Amino acid sequence: MRQLSTKATCNSHGQDSSYFLGWQEYEKNPYDEVRNPKGIIQMGLAENQLSFDLLESWLTENPDAAGFKRGGESIFRELALFQDYHGLPDFKKALVEFMAETRGNKVSFNPNHLVLTAGATSANETLMFCLAEAGEAFLLPTPYYPGFDRDLKWRTGVEIVPIHCTSSNDFQITESALEEAYQEAHKRNLRVKGVLVTNPSNPLGTTMSRSELNLLINFITAKNIHLISDEIYSGTVFRSPGFVSVMEVLKDRNCDNTQVWNRVHIVYSLSKDLGLPGFRVGAIYSNDEMVVAAATKMSSFGLVSSQTQYLLSALLSDKKFTKNYLSENQKRLEQRHKMLVRGLRKAGISCLESNAGLFCWVDMRHLLRSNTFDAEMDLWKKIVYAVGLNISPGHSCHCAEPGWFRVCFANMSEKTLNLAMQRLKAFVVDSTAKLNNHHSSKNSKRKSSPKWVFRLLSRDCHRDRESDER
């Protein structure tokens, strides 16, 4: 008899994807300025490490939150016992106010409609359990965060059908792409329950335009399906156009308390905006009471530690702090973004124009030996091994076109970023020369494209250190 479940033995966990394999390579040979200066620089990690000093100084000024105290009195017992899945009221209040703040206070949120979860990973999975049966589908615009394959599909049995977006219009969602995806689902006999978008986008780093948002609302209204807006990067928008949340557009359209109002749900987290992925703070916001009720009960499987709720409730209630943090953090992100873009340009590489996120969507199509995903893989292997940069290949994000890569910029020091850019430039110069030689060579018999056999994956290595990374 098959000993384990099907879920345990299949690979719907998605971790055989190249996205995660690059990390294994990084783990084996990580860059360190002193101890391993030739190691691989991690640029596949969408972390925000730029503003810890702001958090640290808040902590030193606020000892109570640190020491399980309120007004100098110990509340340890209260916190240690607090496992109410409704969450700490003060924390939810502070969190919805923070969410409103990152939306320029153009929308407000009701804390009773917020469900706390163990990270956005858990939030997304929970929403699938609430909105779809196994075998039903959600439409997702490509390229999308590779982790969705696990988060949305693995244990839920829900399918993802891609909405293909292309570089021809900067990967924006079009009406025809939506319809095509819907029809595709139909062809595959999959009932579509909704659309899930990430706004600001991972991996594109762009915010959705109002017209895209309106398009989506029209579409889900017509099809009578859900819209999930994963807005975990909303606080990372560092340049205009500013962030427009789907809630704002709904409000502008006077959709409050209509049917469609109840079918739009937001996923949030503090992992990107505050740079606290370790604390596992995620949230679902829904106007539908049934969804809130069901998701709340499901959150039992992944509540936020009360210790963490308490700390963050104090942090986020300090409005002076949050205002300063958001603006300072955005400045630093912008500056770092500029650095990356400049560095890439010096290497003759452009990227999609972006105004948010912790990464750039980089165009390396001109470095491919052919317009294929095989060639993309080859290029990626070179970048990981020869150049020593772990970046994420577009294929792992289900991009429809080969040659695009996600490159992170907020998880390392400036010095390291500069070094990465130098390495890249050297590589480009070198490989451009080689490419020219190759083209001009008379014996340009093409080698057959090597099958992508990723020997990097040492299966006997038990320490697959894949983290929850976006």
Place this chain on the structure above:
Amino acid sequence: MGFMNSNEQELLSKMATGNGHGENSSYFEGWKAFDNDPFHPTKNPQGVIQMGLAENQLCFNLIEEWILNNPQASICTPEGVNEFRDIAIFQDYHGLPEFRNAVANFMEKTRGNRVRFDPDRIVMSGGATGAQEMIAFSLADPGEAFLVPTPYYPGFDRDLRWRTGVQLLPVVCESSNNFKVTREALEAAYERAEMENIRVKGLLITNPSNPLGTILDRQTLIELVSFINEKSIHLICDEIYAATVFSQPGFVSISEILEEEKEMACNLDLIHIVYSLSKDMGFPGFRVGIVYSYNDAVVQCCRKMSSFGLVSSQTQHLIASMLSDDAFVDRFISESAERLESRYKFLTCPLAQVGIDCLKSNAGLFVWMDLRHLLKNKTFEAEMELWQVIINEVKLNVSPGASFHCSEPGWFRVCFANMDDSTMGVALNRIQTFVHKNKDVRNPIKRKHWNSNLRLSLKSKRVDDIMMGQSMRSPHSPIPQSPLVRART
């Protein structure tokens, strides 16, 4: 909440709109009574005393003292803030190595250092709740089943079944032999499953037991291992009450059996332990759940699944620091056991004097109280009636055996570690008063009419599903309001 139109019903999943969350169980009903009228020594001395909550509140002073003396354990204090950044970023689902080491160390100590635990087999989860679900997802497909001895913790119905589609099949245990799990009962349950074409993937045991408060003796454990080995099914051992054992006989963990009974040649790939700090340490709010498996593939799978419920790194850091303090841990374990024993005696001795017996137990945060002699008749309806009396007249929230799928009516779980001494004293007084008042009444307690706006719904479809011969009719028809019932254990 009203009715959903069919349109809306289709928009959400069956999981979301159904009752799989199990919160309509009677187990939770008593809490509404408590929530509406909670006891407070000065502000509401006539209120309902909560004895349905298996929490360990007896040793917080020890922990608070430790925290005061160890500011570096927090990443937010001046002494600890230099680690803030690294911890805040840490989301590796392997967990902090020092956390795993400290948990392994604690698990070893609570088993008298008679076994070793490999920190690399420790997988995090969102509390034991998350651990149980994760194990179910890993071991069984929808429609497959686990056997579970009755009576058992009501939350299992949700944790192991709701989102997984796995079934729970009871292994009936009876008071005639103190609810021990017998080979006959196991075989009967297994055969029943076979007859109904249900594939059994494993056996779930809780040791020490909730709600019984007893430990599984060595012989029984060996029998269980022999059973699962023979059938080649998994054994999931929920050992979350391991450190609450307060008197002899001592706790025997499944890990010890594996260690000692090597000639049984048990297939280690079948053995998994669920652990948590919620009961042993009294930290349910921190959501520290653990899956420990002897099966490599299960460790790998669960580790990936743990992404859905990792322990906050802030908490991992605190726990790592606390549980690697050997002197503190040793003192805590022994002091906690002493206080639990003392509280246990404080409750059970006076009760015995008024003719109320509890199953003899030596662990857990509760007693399994025998009130069969107070039942009008031997039915679950009578048990419900008695329960209503206990809640509304005696003003104690206790948990009726039916909600634990007990096969015999008249048993109640009564928690004793979630209140201070004086509240326990009040509770005892109330019980004694109640017993004296009804002493002369030869007939068992009749349900009295009360003027109450407590809308207790006694529907418990879940219980019916499982095994109850008696149907449980609700004397009150109204459907309860949209329950904002808190997650309770």
